[in-house]
Amino acid sequence: MTASGSPVRQSSVRAHNLALVLRTVANSADRPSRAAISTSTGLTRATVSALVDDLIAGGLLTEHDPAPRTGAGRPAAGLALSPAGPAGLGLEINVDYLAACVVDLTGDVRHRFVTQSDQRRLSPSASLASLGGLALRALEAASADGLAIAGAALAVPGLVAPNGIVRVAPNLDWQDVDAPALLNVLPGLGGLPITVDNEANLAALGELRADSGEQSFLYVSGEIGIGAGIVLDGELYRGGRGWSGEIGHVTVYPDGRPCRCGANGCLEQYAGQEQIAADADLAASALGIALAAVVNLLDISVIVLGGTYAPEFPRLRPGIEAELARRVLTAGLAPVTLRAAALGPDAAMRGAAGAVIQALIDDPAAFLIRTA
Amino acid sequence: MTASGSPVRQSSVRAHNLALVLRTVANSADRPSRAAISTSTGLTRATVSALVDDLIAGGLLTEHDPAPRTGAGRPAAGLALSPAGPAGLGLEINVDYLAACVVDLTGDVRHRFVTQSDQRRLSPSASLASLGGLALRALEAASADGLAIAGAALAVPGLVAPNGIVRVAPNLDWQDVDAPALLNVLPGLGGLPITVDNEANLAALGELRADSGEQSFLYVSGEIGIGAGIVLDGELYRGGRGWSGEIGHVTVYPDGRPCRCGANGCLEQYAGQEQIAADADLAASALGIALAAVVNLLDISVIVLGGTYAPEFPRLRPGIEAELARRVLTAGLAPVTLRAAALGPDAAMRGAAGAVIQALIDDPAAFLIRTA
DNA sequence: ATCGATTTGTTTATTGGTTGAATTATTTGG
DNA sequence: CCAAATAATTCAACCAATAAACAAATCGAT
Structure with missing residues (x-):
């Protein structure tokens, strides 16, 4: 070893x-001053100043005049993520639609393109070529705004290896598809760093960024198949x-x-x-049994229902909660919170774009060096 | 937020x-030289030398003459964890026995005390008092060896809050027992830092340290109840x-x-x-169903069976593997490895002691400052 | 209006820790 | 016995954070 x-x-x-400084600004509800960052991080004001200078010079932060006048003393300059800073390109390919969006550093969705079309009949390269067209339109729209794109992330309904190769996507009929390579040869997507991840994983990340506070939860995505994204301590597992x-293949009735x-x-x-439509009670009970297993194993206290489960949430809730209480x-000792996803069907795509800018926020130094 | x-x-x-340096030495099969540490960590030889000096001065490392003569050049001084360095005290309380052991920095069990006695009739403080007696004997034996004790860890079959309070231990009939406080008032255990953890969790840590290589696995402990320790990327979750x-309460047959x-x-x-004895096939099948759920959810590729499952392993294996293959x-795409625990019934106690010295290895600076 | 109090942000000398190159130490092989 | 090779140490340079002094900008009170 x-x-x-x-x-x-x-x-x-x-x-x-x-x-640390960038994250502090990103997680702040208001626009913190250098001094506020200093007290909340424990770094010296001098150090914070130096770091903030770098971040402003790199286009990640902007300085604002502070609205609220509090007491005595020199007024603080408010800091915020720059809407003109690098943005992320979120891509999604699913059974019956393709989607692309541009999300800026502040988390705003600047552009959004969706086309409904059945992918089951198409080859992987054909599907990815149409998606590439969508991506190109998004990139052009971003470029018209003066936005630089830091990278792209693609959500697929399937198992993805760490190197980005889609091992298997049953509902798309994909096997061992090197999606990043196929996308990178398309016009306009040449040098772009592209990562690929499971749809439920990225949707979970989207929820993590969208809703504040919860650092550990299970995101369950009901689409054609059922997948789950596991977020532990603010990180995707x-x-x-x-x-x-792969909660869809957890045994409920042996x-x-x-x-x-x-x-x-x-x-x-x-x-x-289909089963939800046929018998919502049975669906809720089965979900409850499987989710109880997850809670028993992982001690997760929040469960988020997404995908097609979100609109059905009121109908599913009682049945799920009954099983959870029992099992x-x-x-x-402590209740399990059940809620519907905050982001609708866009969760995966927005999560993908969010993953790009989250990577930026988690390691701004890499970006600053790259563009220095 | x-x-x-x-x-x-x-x-x-x-x-x-x-x-980093200490961990490199600890994980090394042989006795690495400063130069070897330098190349394997990426730190400069000068830096490694300085760090090693501190670690030797603090009593954590020792220098040895190197046995193997390789080629030309000045011979390297081999470095190893010091058997005379700080040791960990492992404690375990279970339904029908109490146990204490002293494990030194190198992982060797230096002393081991076990007494069989039913704890179900006793109050928590009475149980802990007898355990304290055992602990005192272990401490005296360690002191006779000239070993300093860095801390103690206690394994209990129940739910433990992060602050060390045992919320509930059904088979001991405990509720909200502040075990560290009760132990600390006993003679000889005064200033000792004591942590408490679930028995399966500590046994899993014991396995992690005992068997090399596997960084993610599920340790399933079959005692009176059934618990599991989840190790992800070398860390206990x-x-x-x-x-x-709490895999014992995962639903198998709704x-x-x-x-x-x-x-x-x-x-x-x-x-x-009792059920294993009555019907091993049914037990194996039920285990397989529950373990398949864990693998589907967590993508864990190694499962270790411990406690009373270990001796029954040959009888259980085929039934479990059949369910895993099916579910x-x-x-x-990739097989799931099933094996019996390497440490026998001592796993939890040794894991507890190991947790103490692992904490030391993970943060030697804290120890060096404390003893400076 | 003006001065002190107060808070923000910057400047400067100091400190801690790693690096890289040069140096010393110790062995093998010709 | 000397050259080559490898191990470990010494020392000046550098980088980044710190602490303390200083400059900037506002409020409040006289």
Whole structure:
């Protein structure tokens, strides 16, 4: 076994503290001053000033005149993420639609393009070519706004390896598709760094950014299949091979309905899109059983229902909660919160774009060096 | 929402690099030289030398003459964890026994005391008092060896809050027991820092340290109840409130046998100690169904069976593997490894002691400052 | 109006810690 | 016995954060 971890030098210190300052501004409800950042991070005012200078010079932060006049003393200059700073391109490919959007540093959706079209008949390269067209329109719109694009992220309904290759996407009929490579050869997408991730994972990240506060939750996405994104302590848990969250194939009834995966009684056979319509009570109960297992295993206290579950939430809620109350060991000690997703069907696409700018916020030093 | 994270100063750099060097030595099969550490960590030889000096002065490392003569050049001085360095005290309280052990920095069990006695009739303070007696004997034995004790960790079969209070331990009939406080008033245990954790969690940590290589696995402990420790990327996952791993109450048969927790069809009713003896096939199948859910959710590729499952492993294995093959979505893409625990019934106690010295290895700077 | 109090932000000398190059130490091989 | 090779140490330089002094801008009170 080789030693893990990497050495820390002074430049790492600066990188870390740059990220700390930027994150503090990003997570702030108001526009904090340098002094406020100093007290909330524990860094000296002098250090904060120096770091902020770099971030402003790099186009990540902007200085504003502060609206609120409080007491005595020199007025503070409010700092905020720059809407003119680098933006993220979010892409999504799904069974019956393609989508692209541009989200700026502040999290605003600046442009949004969606085309409805069935992808099941198309080859992966054909699907990705149409998506590339959509992406190009988004890039042009961004460029018209003077926005630089820091990178792109693509959401797919399937298992994605860490290197971005889609191992299998059953509902698209994809196998071992090198999506980043196929996208990068398209016009306009040449040098763009592109990452690929599971649709539910990115939707979970979208929820993490959209709704404040919750740092650990399970995002359950009901589409044609059922996937889940697991967020632990503010970070997406991907599993050893990136294949976590396959809640759709958790066994609910061991001798139940046969599933296309070969097993019997998978959740997907009771709480899939069609099954909800047929019998909402059964779907809720099955979901509750599977979710109780997740809570017992991971001690997660918040569950977010997304995708097609979001509009059905009022109808599903009682049945799910009943099973949770009955089957979660610690239900008596602390409740489990159940809520519908805040972002609608755009969650995955916005999560993808958000992932790009989150990467930027988590490591601004990399961006500053790249553009220096 | 307040900003998370803390600032990094130069002293943090040194703390990080001290831990990096120490960890490199700890994870090394042989006795690495300063030069070897330098190349494997990326730190300069000069820096490594300075850090190693501190670690030797603090009693954490020792220098050895190197046995193997390779080629030309000045021979390297081999570095290793010091057996005379600070040791950890591992404690365990369970339904039918108490145990204490002293493990030195190198991981060797230096002393071990176990007494069989039923704890179900005793009050928490009475149980802890007898355990304190055992601990005192262990401390005296360590002191006779000239070993300093850096801290203690206690394994209990129950839910433990982050502050060390045992919220509930059903089989001991404990509720809201402040174990660290009760132990600290006992003779000889005065100033000792004591942490408390779930038995399965600590056993999982024991396995992590004992068996090399696997960084993500599920440790399933079959005792009177069934618990699990989840190790992700080399770290124990405790969940939001520290109550993760309650696999014993994952639903296997939704309308099955009633459980003492109030639900129906919990795993514990099919794969508990008595049930294995009664019907090993049923136990294996139920375990397989629950474990398949874990693998689908967390993409874990290694499962370790401990506690009473370890001796039964050959009998359980085929039944579990059959269910895993059938119910794990990615079973065709990559296999799930199943194995028996390497440490026997001592896993939790040794894991507890190991947790103490692991904390030391993860942050030697804290220890060096304390003893400077 | 003016001065002191107050808070923000910048400047400057100092300190801690890593780096890189030169130096010393210790062995093998010709 | 000397050259080559490898290990470890010494020392000046550099980078980044800190602490303290200083400059800027406002409020409040006389």
